[in-house]
Amino acid sequence: MESCDVLIVGGGPAGSTLAWKLRAAGVDVAILDKKVFPRDKTCAGWVTPAVVETLKLDTADYTNGRILQPIRRFITGTIGDRPVETEYGEIVSYGIRRYEFDDYLLKRCGARLFLGEPFKGLKHEGGAWVVNNQYRAPLVIGAGGHFCPVARYLGANLGSDERIIAAQEIEFEMSDAQRTACRVGEDRPELYFCDDLKGYGWVFRKGNFLNIGLGREDNHKLSEHVNAFCDGLKEQGRIPTDMPTKFHGHAYLLYPLAPRSLVDDGLMLIGDAAGLAYAQSGEGIRPAVESAIFAAETILAANGNYSRAMLESYVTRLTARFGQRLQGELPPDPAGLGQRLKRGLAHWLLRRSWFARHVVIDRWFLHRQQPTLPG
Template sequence: MDYYDLIIVGAGPAGSTLASALETSGKKVLTIDKQDFPRDKTCAGWVTPAVMKTLKIDLDEYANGRTFQPIRRFRIGMMGQPAVENDHGDVVSYGIRRCEFDDYLLSRVTGPKQLATPVKSIVRKDGNWVINDTWEAPLVVGAGGHFCPVARLLGEGPGSHETVVAAKEVEFEMTPEQASACEARGDTPELWFCRDLKGYAWVFRKGNYLNIGLGREDNHKLSGHLEAFVDEMKSAGRIPEDLPGRFKGHAYLLYAHAERPLVDDGILLIGDSAGLAYTQSGEGIRPAIESALLAADVIRDAPDYSASSLQIYGDAIAGRFGNRAADTDQGWQVPDWIKTPLASSLMRSHWFTRKVVTEKWFLHQEVPPLKAAV
């Protein structure tokens, strides 16, 4: 049996950030993931300057040999009506490929890693956790996404009325013919809201790669909405007629609607395992990074790994992202006041789509980068 101070289950941005942040703590940390890296990850794939600053990533160094698409504009609209394009002037975000970004973050972890290793069992034994009858630690951290096996130990929270958002996307490298036929521009992601405002779709060109997807709160209607959106984009010339491969799916929880506990004795959840995706956009990379850094601060100083000691992390999450909704409002990410007959007009407004949709909901420009050291 190999003993560690803590075991991180999941080597994506949350897990790798936590492992990196604890490398000078003197703690022995093991990071486990069911997949080998680099690996495909279903995600539209953009990060804000705040994420790159928090992670202390050298932009020129990262861009060397990797997809790194500066974003200066957004096209935003409601399906079935013309889009509004806003020019932000400066770079407000960057397009990345998750297979490259996640692999880069994990490559910065110098501690032990166990990849291509599914977690088949997590058993409580003498106050510790034993994983796969092989590795033992007093603390396990769930960083494996919505279906993380560590999160399952805590259940779905009071009432289990969580709204799970389901999304499907495809990302592929375009042929010269596809690239010439695609009117979507690299520095201008396109966001298209469903008319019932229960989700949105996107078209995102990153260099020679194209990412198309749609996410909604009602999974049973997802495929139909996606098919209609793709047909509309093809007819408008925004995307090529011939799309290769199948759309891949994933699921996540929106922060304000999640009821999943964050800590228990010897257990702590970060990133999508904890249900931290921004309520207004579903974006999860920045919350994942920041939750890992907040967790690292608590783990370094915790006298033990009891639920009461780890609750400091839960308080820190609430302080950073706000308190979760106390009621059982199951709406999608937009506030109720948007879901009015005025919605169509608002989505044609340059001020609203820029100041509210882009800068507030998607970029969170009013929130400064987290002051934490990796």
Template sequence: MTKTNVIIVGGGPAGSSCAWQLRRRGLDCLILDKAVFPRPKLCGGWITPELVADLEMDIAAYPHRFLTFEVTRAHLFGIGLTMRSPQHSIRRVEFDDWLLKRSGAEVITHQVKHIERTPNGYRIDDRFECAALVGAGGTACPVYRTLFREINPRARWLQVAALEQELPYSWEDPDCHLWFFEKGLPGYSWYVPKQNGYLNLGVGGMAQRLQEKGASIHRHWEHFVATLHRRRLIDEGLALKPQGYSYYLRDGVQTIQNANAFLVGDAAGLATRDLAEGIGPAIRSGILAADSIADGGEYTLESVSRYSLGAGLPRRALAYGLARQKVASPAVSLPNPD
């Protein structure tokens, strides 16, 4: 039996940031993840200056692809808007592996199947024991499923369905482009260049509203690709095979701590309500959970923003457009990310 102070289920940005902070606070921890890193990860890879600050990240010393956008081009109902605040892009396959190694934590490749409470904490698959447990395994996190699903059911009306592909491509336009609500899409499409010849393309929308309208995320992908061709952002003959996944936007998130178990990142459903951005909230929540474990204090999300944009009309408009009302019909069945 392997015993440690803290076990973190999931080695992505939320889990690795939690481990990084725990070790800085003098606590031993172990990360369990079913994947071997570096591993591919579907994600636009858009990161914010706030995230860079939270990680105390030296951009000049980062050893992988890192591209800064001075402007972001937003397209809304045929109107072009320019957002002039620096943002960055990374490749998740590189970034996540770098974060995990930087944490210095022990990592064991293991798919968690069974979690049980013990008098002193938690036991996992009769192989691991800990005093504190952190669920950082994304939407399908087994910690959420076992210890939180009944007491903190997710808001199905805030489930996002996405199709995405990242590929090697010699792009010519260095700006990030976002298309909002095209052809009735309850969401947006993105074109995100990555440094040194990579490109991320994707479409995301509110799953329940797509279902209600009888719409298909695949049809919206086809329209998006046609837009990219028309604007000559990609070649006509480029072979694209997007993959699907889902996650949740931020709602009330009533319960993020249950005894000495904690939820962070997408396991808690923390993606922002305007731009559906999840890496920043994942990292901030991982650090906060680590501080709570180290101090024995309250774990709260007060400093984890619900929004990516500053207060104002654009933020309110996007939040309304992405999830304008709560509805009761069941969410569409979609693949979950790991």
């Protein structure tokens, strides 16, 4: 049986960042993941300079054979309405391919890697947790995304009583003819909110790769929304008409509405497994990385005592950073009056350059108001 101090289930940015921090402090860490890396991952794929700084990413090393696409401007608006272009004149974010990004972070983290091995079970035995009857550790971290199996052991009812965001996305390498036909600029992601404001679509070019997707508060007729969005972009001549049609789906929880318990004796959840995506944008990489930093601080301070009482400071750190979660359901609006007013005002605001820059991009998508978390 393999033994370690901390076993992390999930090798994405949250899991690899936690392993990287713990290994730097001399902790014996192992990562278990059902996939072999590099692997495809559904994600629009951009990181802010704050994430680059927190991860202490060596950009010169990273760009050796990988995409790190500078972003200097955005196009935003409502699907079918007049868009607004916002120019920054400086790099405010970077486009990445999760296929490359996650693999890079995992390989540099220094943990023992057990890849291509699905999670099969968890039991408590002799003062430690045993996973798959093969891996033993006093502390197990759930970092396996929305459907992370460790979350079940903390009481999560996956896919039942949780208000998810459902998304479909595709990323493909364009042919020479498709690159010529594509009118999407490399340094400007395009973000278009749905008419009912229950989600948004995006199109983002990263070198020779094109990423297109749409996410909504529920998955009702999601494919129809995605197809209509893509058809509109094709009619405008913005994307190749012969693009692939096989989209990939994923789900995640927005932080304010995520009901999950995050710690128990010898158990913790980080990243999407904890339901940390930003409320307005659904972006999850920065919250995932920052949750890993907070988890590492908590684990090192616990000094081997991984009781729930000792791990609760992790929840305190998250709350201080991201705010309180909402308790219970949102207030009812039986006549739909509040929603109609919200839609009318939002459509008007989304046409304004000031609102697009200072609210939609700076606050909702880049979170420039939030200080960088030291790595």
